[in-house]
Amino acid sequence: MPLPKLPTRPAAILDVADLKLEPKDTTAPREPSSSSDPHPLIEAIETVALKPIAMEKPSKSITLDLSSLSEGAEKLSTKPKGSVRKKPAGSTTTVKPASKSSGHAVRKLFVLDTNVLLHDPSSLFRFEEHDVFLPMMTLEELDHQKKGMSEVARNARQVSRSLDTLVGEHRDLELGLPLDGLGHKDATGRLFFQTTAMASTLPPDLPMGKADNQILGVVRALHDKFTDREVVLVSKDINMRLKARTLSLSAEDYFNDQVLEDSDLLYSGMLALPDNFWNKHGKGVESWQQGGTTYYRISGPLCHQFMVNQFVYFEGPMPLYAQVREVSGKTAVLATLRDFTHGKNNVWGVTARNREQNFAMNLLMDPECDFVSLLGQAGTGKTLLTLAAGLAQVLETKRYSEIIITRVTVPVGEDIGFLPGTEEEKMQPWMGALEDNLEVLTMGETEGGSSIGSGQTHDWGRTGTLDLIRSRIKVKSLNFMRGRTFLNKYLIIDEAQNLTPKQMKTLITRAGPGTKVICLGNIAQIDTPYLTEGSSGLTFVVDRFKGWPHAGHVTLQRGERSRLADYAGEVL
Template identity: 65%
Template sequence: MPLPKLPTRMGTVLSIAEDAVEADPVIAPAPVETPAARQPAESRATPPATPAKQPNLAVVKPKGAKKTRLPSSRRKLFVLDTNVLLHDSNSLFKFEEHDIFLPMIVLEELDHQKKGMSEVSRNARQVSRFLDGLVGANGDLAKGMALDALGNQEALGSLYFQTSALASELPIELPMGKADNVILHVVHALQAVYAKRQVILVSKDINMRLKALSLGLDAEDYYNDHVLDDSDLLYDGVMPLPENFWTKHGKDVESWQQGGTTYYRVKGPLCAEFIVNEFVYFEGELPLYAQVKEVSGKSAVLATLRDYSHGKNNVWGITARNREQNFALNLLMNPDCDFVSLLGQAGTGKTLLALAAGLTQTLETKRYNEIIITRATVPVGDDIGFLPGTEEEKMLPWMGALEDNLEVLHLGAGNEMSSGGGQEWSKNTTMEIIRSRIKVKSLSFMRGRTFLNKFLIIDEAQNLTPKQMKTLVTRAGPGTKIVCLGNIAQIDTPYLTEGSSGLTYVVDRFKGWPHAGHITLQRGERSRLADYASETL
């Protein structure tokens, strides 16, 4: 792109408009007349040019930079349940221009939950710090405290504490010994005090919301942590092309080769819907399997893929068995792709593909010097208690999937057991080398670490919160690749849903970044029994 031409005239003074930011006016100095004797010869020979009339420019304030505070009568009053604060410590500042009310029983429950090292206890302590800072910045509890006093500019409402007893009679008599019932009484009393305002209970407890609705009280879930309202709208990383794709996009196609890859620049209406690093395919007379590398208006650059379903392109003896697995291996083996997320039901090959790609790039190509595997230690059934041993020994019971996939990779693609003693000894030596390059780490000790040239696999990522996922992904140093595996239909962490899981969070936020990719694996390849069980049970 050529550089713009240099200016030929002096700049003019900007005048301040009426709606501009208030500032001292800038006064231009009067032009100083130069005596003819002191002017250079060229200046005396050339008559001065008449300056053209310049446009009257003004400094304009950006509109919509900050919302205005609503009058109290137009604000909603949200009564927060304790579980909302324990779920998201920043929830106090997520209600924009509306007000928040905290009953006294909520403060009591926060005090009970603050001891311990769990995520819930950390959130309880953080909420207490926020409340202490707001009280110190405002002072008067009765008049309410501005929520933006700590620097949260989007929180334009006020925070109110329960400073007096609120008596009310519910349509149905409830026992007062339970905290949920006390909060319901407070909400009912607030409706009478603030008759002209909408009072809404916000709770993560479904039964609590049902009881509130049955008593004629407004109740809502806490939606701010939901990335998507419907998990069916989650980005799957694949777009099938319509049958008329070449008819509408086949004109003026440019193609070139670079580094063994063929690139196509296509133009048409569908290109605007493409996402960078998304896979597109067309299975017709002119089949196409490609990855979107660039999107610019109604044109896009597509790159052909490497066929990992062929035996000559096997990854540690593993070949792709279906289309999505081939897409996944193209992401896993791409050195320019720093973050890969793989979703899929049980048996689709998520862990096997990631482990095979990690071993190939660690032991063969030496791109990474170590494989690190971690996962959320959330039990499916009853907790078996504390486990003895070191960090790796404590994590081994959670890593059964790692051992199973290592056995598959150890036996090879054909699962042939050699009978010769020398070959068996060689295989055992290879297994020891593999295990020496794989480290199992716990999530509890990840904060503050930096991984350099590591292949990090996060298994069962659907059980992580968005905050935990951010902590893990920000551990990546130069040359590190992070692979997230999970199935959002198998969430075992309380208060996490398909829409609020950390895995859903990163898939949605990394969508379209040139150094990240995502694939949702569709077909199960474990066994016919596992496939049938997934469909019918």
């Protein structure tokens, strides 16, 4: 019997096209291969084609795609010999379903009301990875507010310039504009404009001619269109947020400008030491005197909670009233205070009546403290203490050249209209507190920093003292503060709770060499619209300046005006 002819090519390099596989019975056992080293491609194809179906129960998470299998076979055939790695025994294959982008899955769509942009011009870039949507009515209201020299008009113009820069670099508004185009790296979302009319299903009772209702209509249309995203209205208007919630729409206040969520957490500038303070901090105390002040270096677990220029007090068998001067880990340096409650240490005839007033007077008379903030309710003595310290340092010690007083002209009731006269004459109706305190400081025979005679010379001496004092006190308006620089001035900012953080920055940065800035206010009496206790400029500076070696803060607690005023503050 003649032998078969030898193959023209070696079996190790046979192509798949040359293979003619006959259909086999999958239930019959396989015969062992005669080749000791079969080709890996042939082995893989035979394994897939001849694998019994009943051997393994298919898993729900495994999907066999024939197209992907054919693509894998083509890749296998193109790889050189020895490049195919066998899968280890017992390993399983998991096919993950296609998922959405993680950024788009969690991104919210914030619809901004006009008052948010007018309140904070940089609010566009404060939403981190989330997207921002501006309705057409928001742009229309921005256009109405851009004229004028007020703070609102300036904010409107700043927002318009930012939008113009963003739009100028990108032409396709449908895809959105990247918010990080102006250097705001934290804003990774996109800005979208309303480019088409949106049909909304608002109740017929809401007139669509009103701007707020048109914005609500846009929010409803976006809510119905993007069902997989959370659409949130951001507005400073409480009534608009209430209307949005009654329509089952998400609405939030603008919280980015909030310094604190609770005003009770605001830094008070004081810390009451516990009863066991000396037991834990009394060992190894170092003390020395310098310039009439006694210093103590203490160590203990409470020292890391101290802040520079913070007042600490301990009222017990070994009382302590001190100011923190240095903090280093668990070690702190405390300095004793000057007792301004004693008559010999009076300042322009005024003495401190309680512990907090004594702390405040130490800050006001400290030449190394450039910024002082005093908080307190009406009648706690903020203006009187500040003015007395200013007169003493201007007229007696000559530390400052003059006193400058300014405040926000926000009326409590109806405005009285335009006033005639110069800048100081226009500001006089707002400076009633100044007149009242000057009357207190100059009413005594030996008060006011000068000796006033009796009889007919009493009125003359008092008039001369008042003229001298008024010549060193200037009343300025906030509207003319830009571009100015104050040298060696004693600058008092009254009613600072009505200032925005941006206005506060504008005022404090006017200070030149040798100038001391004092901010007075009560965050419970805010008259400026859209400002709250957490977003007030006074709260802002108290939180940002705490711990700075040349700044101090005290919250006055006890009213000293009269028993009637104290009782009215409690029960009314």
